[in-house]
Amino acid sequence: MEAITVGVLPARIRNDPAVLSLIGNTPLIELTRLDTGGCRLFVKLESQNPGGSIKDRIALSMIAAAEQDGRLKSGGTVVEATAGNTGLGLALVARAKGYRVLLVIPDKMSAEKVLHLKALGAEIRMTRSDVTKGHPEYYQDMAARLAAEIPGAFYVNQFGNPAKPLAHERSTGPEIWEQMNHDIDAVVCGVGSGGTLTGLSRFFARASPRTEMVLADPVGSVLAPYIETGKIGEAGSWVVEGIGEDFIPPIADLSRVRKAYAIPDQESLATARELLRSELILGGSSAGTLVAAALRYCREQGAPKRVVTFIPDTGSKYLSKMYNDFWMVDQGFLELPRYGDLRDLVSRRYADGAVVSVSAEDTLLTAFQRMRMADVSQVPVLAADEVVGILDESDLLLHVYKQPDRFRDKVATAMTQRLETLDPGASLADLLAILNRDLVAIIIEDGRFFGLITRYDLLTYLRRSLP
Secondary structure, eight states, rough: OOOOOOOOGGGGGGGOOOGGGGGGGGOEEEOOOOOTTSSSSEEEGGSSSSTTTTTTHHHHHHHHHHHTTTTSSSTTTTEEEEESHHHHHHHHHEEEEEEEEEEEETTTTTTHHHHHHHHHTOOEEEOOEEEETTTTSSSHHHHHHHHSSSTTTTEEEGGGGGHHHHHHIIIIHHHHHHHHTTOOSSEEEEEESHHHHHHHHHHHHHTTOOOOOEEEEEEEBBBBHHHSSSSSOOOOOOOOOOOOOSSOOOOOOTTEEEEEEOOHHHHHHHHHHHHHHHHHHOOOHHHHHHHHHHHHHHHOOSOEEEEEEEBBBGGGGGGTTTOOOOHHHHHTSSSOOOOOOOOGOOOSSSSGOOOOOOOOSSBHHHHHHHHHTTOOOOEEETTTTHHHHEEEEEHHHHHHOOOEEEGGGGGGGTOBBOOEEEEOOOOHHOOOOOOOOTOEEEEEEETTTEEEHHHHHHHHHHHTTOO
16 A cells, blocks of 8 residues: 655745635624623634634734845744744744744743644744843843844844734724624723734724723733823733733834723633633633623723624633643632641542542553543542552552553552551641652541642642742
8 A cells, every 4th residue: 555645835836825814804793691781792703713813913914024025035034032822823824935933932831832833833942931121031032132143034023013013903903893883882902012902093093083992901011000000010920821011012002092901810711711601712811801801891881882802812722721620729710618727738639529540450551541641640549439559650660661561450560558648637747748758648538538639739839828
């Protein structure tokens, strides 16, 4: 049987993939199950762009402009600093056109975005998210430096690129205007580099001067406080990706913004999760910020208004984070019942069905697969509701080393039966004594298994205790 090969046209005769024609003209729908007060709230599903976000629009615009004015030539390299979605849009468009793509990204990005970028063929330079402009590892400064060092590189510089707001002025704004039948009272936007807000402000200044521009911003960003006070304060930190800044981007025209809402991370993530439950719309973290701000705006109005906001990207890029209950608990965004003792350190509680376990009769391969799927390094071995053993990675490795066929052996052949149990009222010193021996603590409440405490659980508990 002949091998099947996938042919790729030479660059000189290659056409742009047809998928680029799907950028833009995204649907706009009304939210009907959330409390919008006396207003009607509509969302534009930018998550339906081929790259999964609103940034596809500006990537196409900025690369086309660079090609037209000669800054980007055949064989060139597209370089940019990005929190994720702009990078995905650039990788989609630039790779479609045959360019090399080098992206500098902060280390708070979701794993899904990073893997998506790599799958598209982009080269990644990861840098710190806890430093500000002027630091050599600040992502924008690093991208500018790399672009200057690479022959034939085009530094996109989305924060100062005029083709970015132009994309929204010429496409996003007119689309919304037509879809809303020329009747819009307010548009709620976030600001990353400011392209969306600036482009829409320019369009609606001409088409509908009465339409209010409203800013949705994460708490910690300097933008909402600037709208309220006219002063740039000190930036904090936030979890929401893609919006919020520690400076005023050069292309951001905030002159038509009359109202700004600073949304805490917890409210943003909770709103995005509720959006999925209620409206069945899977949006990203910034969608939670925008919808939360739009809901606040709607509920404050004394008269009915027609309000538009965005689902800037798909929530499929955040499944390991904001849609993962364990991540939400670890980050302190979901609260489990509190007891004031060691039970508070247990993030996966047996009574909640959250413990990943095996039986003594399961195979070691089954145990290994469950450990990998749940991203844990050990599992309790249960008989009914009783812990009869612990299996960790070391036990498994020692058992199958040089004899992979022993993955078929039963868990009972490799598990540890020396169990370290603690009452919920035991001290942190008692717990630490167990963890320091490379063991896990089994919390037993009134004779029943409550859950495990690992070193990671203790570290997470201590981190959450930071002011």
